[in-house]
Amino acid sequence: MNPYNAIKNAIIIGEYEPGKRLTEEALAESLQVSRTPIRDAIKQLESDGLIIPFKRRGYIVKEFSIEDIRQIYNLRALLESHGAGEAALNRTKEELQFMHEKNTAYEQAISELKRSDISTIKNIQQANQEFHEEIFKATKNEHLRSHISKVVVVPLIFRSFYWYNERQLLRSLEVHKTILKAIENREPERAKIAMQEHIYQGRDDVLVQMANPKIELSKGEV
Numbered sequence: 585m586n587p588y589n590a591i592k593n594a595i596i597i598g599e600y601e602p603g604k605r606l607t608e609e610a611l612a613e614s615l616q617v618s619r620t621p622i623r624d625a626i627k628q629l630e631s632d633g634l635i636i637p638f639k640r641r642g643y644i645v646k647e648f649s650i651e652d653i654r655q656i657y658n659l660r661a662l663l664e665s666h667g668a669g670e671a672a673l674n675r676t677k678e679e680l681q682f683m684h685e686k687n688t689a690y691e692q693a694i695s696e697l698k699r700s701d702i703s704t705i706k707n708i709q710q711a712n713q714e715f716h717e718e719i720f721k722a723t724k725n726e727h728l729r730s731h732i733s734k735v736v737v738v739p740l741i742f743r744s745f746y747w748y749n750e751r752q753l754l755r756s757l758e759v760h761k762t763i764l765k766a767i768e769n770r771e772p773e774r775a776k777i778a779m780q781e782h783i784y785q786g787r788d789d790v791l792v793q794m795a796n797p798k799i800e801l802s803k804g805e806v
Contacts, residue, residue: 587611587615587621587622587624588628591606591611591615591626591629595629596709596737600645603647608626632734653790657784657787657790658787660787661783661787664732664780665777667720667723667728668763668775668776670722670725671767672766672772672775674723679721683718683719686711686717687760687764690711690712690760693707693708705746709745756786
């Protein structure tokens, strides 16, 4: 895994918590690489909005407020719903097959969920991400994909799956199936509506948990 993806994933799963200070030296030592690829990774992570400069001495992982999350999810709803509509118009049979395969993997990951095993939650997060990425690919719109990639990588994404109960996960799966059906039938408006509601549901779940946190991940769990 390259340094950018390694650091990004560490932020997503909470290994590098909001407010944590990051330095080139420490990251290079941790990842056992030179400082040059670390500098490149830092520039990209700063562009993504995941880290910010800290008093001219390294960087810190950005903290997201409730309003930040609301705005990010609202933007996601706008961009990803448009993407779903584009995918319905432009997808190929092969791309549609990939979407079905990724959603089947998502369903399997949900069926294997064990709250005591953090790896099963990571599997759900990964399968969900891969399903959405297949939709983005089918848009044939690199500009849209670039913008979407900057708003889907939020440190709270992983934690939202940790918070989800079985009912919420199964609801998410059913919406995936509705989105897939609309894309399969080349119904762009239906795909847009289903995706938009899917993102809004995720937003509402995260906001509820941020306002009333019930589950805390300890450092030993991530």
